[in-house]
Amino acid sequence: MRIAVYPGSFDPLTNGHIDVVERAVKLFDLLIVAISRNASKKPLFTVAERLDILDQVLRPFNNVQVDSFEGLTVNYAKSKNAQAIIRGLRAVSDFENEFMMALINKKLTPDIETIFLTTRAEFAFISSSAVKEAAFFGGCVQELVPQYVMDKLFQKYHEIKAAGQEGW
Template identity: 50%
Template sequence: MKKVVYPGSFDPITNGHLDIIERASKIFDEVIVVVLVNVDKNGLFHIEERVRLIEKVIKPYKNVKVESFDGLLINFMKERDTKVIIKGLRAFSDFEYEFQMALMNNKLDSSIETIFMMTNAQYSYLSSSSVKQVAKFGGCIKGLVPDDIIPDIMRKANK
């Protein structure tokens, strides 16, 4: 069985993230979306809330599950006996950062492979940060995130 891990902070999950999940679910037998703590980011949602939001929107994908982890991605991979990471890329700047992360992960465990998937062009400008900013100022986030979680985001962003 071929499993893949799709790591990220997903604060919140966007339609771009969901596009990668959907496409990965067609390639791999199992997709594990892992919500990681990013010490360099201030989160809008607590990690448990992010997991709950993702669980809401992945229901159509029977081979996708979500988990959270606080620590090195490599340790999560070892615990789940998984060898493949998938990362979505929007622009060259994403590639530079993700390439460095892939090299670090490979240094920590040479059996780990990272696969890069280009985002759908319609989501190339989309980021969780931009969604949070638009929501914070009362803008429309329809089409940026799954409809099911728009009320959750708007409520949290305007507290």
């Protein structure tokens, strides 16, 4: 069975992420979309909330599983018997960092490949950070994220503002 892991923070899941998923599922028998828990980042959504979002939005894909992990991506991929790690590239600026990570991963675990999928041009400008900022200030993010994600974003920001907290 050909297995790949598509790791990320997915905070939140965007149409750019979904574009990568749509293409990766055609290449592998199983695609594990996995939330990387990073203690140094302060996410907007909890891991449980992000797992719910991934589960709801990616449910139509029969060969997708959602999960979360801590630690090195290559160790997680190895524990899942994956042959590849999927990474999405939006622009040339993404490539340098992703290339360096791919080299490190290859050194750590030579039998796992990193596969880069460039996002379609209409999604190249979308980032989770930009989506969060636009949503926080009431901007329309309808073409950037699925409806379920948009609803969750506005619900979360309503809660934050009602509690008198700042930012995200």
